[in-house]
Amino acid sequence: MTNGSIDEFGLISRFFGNVGVFDESLYDSPIIPQGIGDDCAILRPPPGHEICLSIDTLVCGVHFPESISPYHLGYRSLAVSLSDLAAMGAKPVAFTLALTIPESSPEWLAEFSRGMSQLAERHQIKLIGGDTTKGPLTISIQVHGLVPVDQAIKRSGAQEGDLICVSGSLGAAGAALRFLHMEAEMDAVNDNIRHLLEHYFCPQPKIELGCLLRSQANAAIDISDGLLADFNHIATSSNVGGLFYEEQIPCSEKLIAEVGSEAQSLALTAGDDYELCFSLPAQRYDQLKGEDLFKNVVVVGVVSAEQGLKMKCKDGSERVLNPGGYTHF
Amino acid sequence: MTNGSIDEFGLISRFFGNVGVFDESLYDSPIIPQGIGDDCAILRPPPGHEICLSIDTLVCGVHFPESISPYHLGYRSLAVSLSDLAAMGAKPVAFTLALTIPESSPEWLAEFSRGMSQLAERHQIKLIGGDTTKGPLTISIQVHGLVPVDQAIKRSGAQEGDLICVSGSLGAAGAALRFLHMEAEMDAVNDNIRHLLEHYFCPQPKIELGCLLRSQANAAIDISDGLLADFNHIATSSNVGGLFYEEQIPCSEKLIAEVGSEAQSLALTAGDDYELCFSLPAQRYDQLKGEDLFKNVVVVGVVSAEQGLKMKCKDGSERVLNPGGYTHF
Structure with missing residues (x-):
């Protein structure tokens, strides 16, 4: 002291x-x-x-x-x-x-x-x-x-073929940044904006899910800087890459209702959601998907041996993604 | 992160x-x-x-x-x-x-x-x-x-009759506050001021002494807010008081040379020295005083059953001390 x-x-x-x-x-x-x-x-x-x-x-x-x-x-x-x-x-x-x-x-x-x-x-x-x-x-x-002992989930264990999962929908906290001045009237604003503000001001750390993933997930990280930036830490630590499926990036209906076509970009690159991103062998996903704690879990891609991040787009094409997260200087 | x-x-x-x-x-x-x-x-x-x-x-x-x-x-x-x-x-x-x-x-x-x-x-x-x-x-x-396990030294174990010890001389870091603007010329200033500045800028945490005091000292605290204020935490936690001996409060010669009669007040109430204050049964003090790590240790008083802090002055009188440490508002 x-x-x-x-x-x-x-x-x-x-x-x-x-x-x-x-x-x-x-x-x-x-x-x-x-x-x-x-x-x-x-x-x-x-x-x-x-x-x-x-x-x-x-x-x-x-x-x-x-x-x-x-x-x-x-x-x-x-x-x-x-x-x-x-x-x-x-x-x-x-x-x-x-x-x-x-x-x-x-x-x-x-x-x-x-x-x-x-x-x-x-x-x-x-x-x-x-x-x-x-x-x-x-x-x-x-x-x-x-x-x-030895059961902590590291960033470094992701394996080719693992499913890339996230614990829930993304982008709401990032979208909330433009509405933060409405905090005092949170109870009076429309449902969509309240949903965004709640995600920003009261994020729910996924403690129980994290404990369930011990000895199951090969790697995990929490999404504070954006899905791509944070998965990229897993990829770099594990010497792997990732292929994301555009149509499976989870955005809440309320987010889409409020920001429209911007939702996906927020889900990929905005931080502050504090969902988990984890890398899980497919057979373990099949065993776990019935669990209550898995009800919001979404498979957003697959771990590739080739380094770098790519997106499988809705039209079937593939494009290279820039993982660039949030930095301040 | x-x-x-x-x-x-x-x-x-x-x-x-x-x-x-x-x-x-x-x-x-x-x-x-x-x-x-x-x-x-x-x-x-x-x-x-x-x-x-x-x-x-x-x-x-x-x-x-x-x-x-x-x-x-x-x-x-x-x-x-x-x-x-x-x-x-x-x-x-x-x-x-x-x-x-x-x-x-x-x-x-x-x-x-x-x-x-x-x-x-x-x-x-x-x-x-x-x-x-x-x-x-x-x-x-x-x-x-x-x-x-169970060997950490708490504030709460001081016993009536324990010697109140400090690990070294006090007041130098407090006196340094008026010379902090001379930091850049530390090598050029006089010996006394350099001594004060070194105590402020490079305090030496008493790690080895602390480890030696395990199972020996009944209570300990580090002196960050001043000897009286910090001993008072021991006293309060242990439901005891303390009688200090005015002539045994340790001030370095360099401190006295620089600030004169102010030295003792600085030693009692100025913080930032990061020496240890500890409460030690007298027979353990006798066993430990030959140790190298004890060479700067000084007995500054004795723990009393009666609560509150007192000073036995050089003239033989006793006076009540105000433990008031440093607070900011």
Whole structure:
């Protein structure tokens, strides 16, 4: 804990002392022997397990609009981090929060904490440490999850012939960017726009699906930068390529109703959806497709031995795709 | 990994792909089965061990001056986080870096990485993940260390009669605040000021001492907010108080030469020194005081059953101390 913290002790106990839950009774020995309140928190994975961890930063004006409600900010900040655990097939346990805020407003902090708590409780994950500092609004969250030893799903295992799958429809969060100013009236806007805004402000990390994919998927990643850019990380790590089927790229009806022919391009290249993209042998897909957690899963292509990305178009032609994701400079 | 990242893939591999070291050969099974390069990093503590973790944020203009050299910033950011592991008696293993920068300057990044690498190599700790984003300069670092199960040193174990010890002289980093503009000429300024600046820019986390104190100290904390404020956390957590001996508060000769009678007040209330404060039964102190790692350790007081902090002054009188540390609002 550094100095320069803003009345850290008061703030932490009031707004962050009790965020989220973790049910120790599910385990034979304590998993979180120490939470908030000492120089360090302590995690103790049960025998045969290891800890997956990932840190993500959201900067005001870059990753979210200045106008965002603190409730949505708290929710979304945790959601984007949890999505990385989903991509590895890890079960969330605990998280830390590095929160930099320009001023200490109890109303703002209460709402931020409420949004974060709601998602934390849903996924049974507990806030175990952090640092609260004064400065331009910036949120870094590190999440920690458990996975049986050697069962984490890597990016590097995709094999020629695997099906390229995504966990649900894409593009809605990307389309929401043009409607973010309507956040405050989300309940009053039309169904389509509300659908887009919900995908942006409250993404649902695919934790249960990720755990199901352990020992099934050969590779996985979460879609934060766009389907093509993120699958390209799998392709590069696995030394393979991918052929996508244009007619199978999943876009919701509400997205199509709102943006028309732009929907497919958003689905391929817009980020922020936090669905999973994974590479699955065809026979495993056949075994899993009846599962409840697979009901929104769509096969969007096939892994090729040849590197690079291609699209099999609706007219039967093939064209080369540019994986270019979102970069800022 | 969120979007909005600044050419994250290029930056990470160039400047952060190979920061620090970790010697897996010291262990029977891999401790870091996955570092940078996937959705998550993976840590696997060896049997009988658990993971201590702590996150700290440094904000430009709040925790360090805008003029700071990137080398010192990289070094100091990691040092203040490692100090929390020292306070628990944990052996550092790995860290993550959430780096927010206004622009992507290769020269700046190279120097920042070099400062961080130097300390990381000294403590055999490896950078295993992170997020690089565009925005106002802010650094959050989470450190991870190993400790045998149930042997972490808590704040809550101090007992009446324990000696209150500190690991070295205090106040130099606090005194440095008035000389920070001389950073660029550190090699040219007088010995005293250089001594102060070195304590501020390159604090030395007391990792080895922390590990030695496991199963010895009843409580420990690192001094980031000032001796009184930080001991007060031990006192509060342990339901005890403390009596300090005015004549034993350690100030370096160089500090006294530079600031005179202010030295003691700085030693008691200024932060940023990152020495350890710990509570040790007297007979253990006698056993340990011959150790090399104890050569700078000073007994500064004794733990009292009565709550609150007091000072036994040089004239024999006792006065009540205000533990008030550094808070920002």
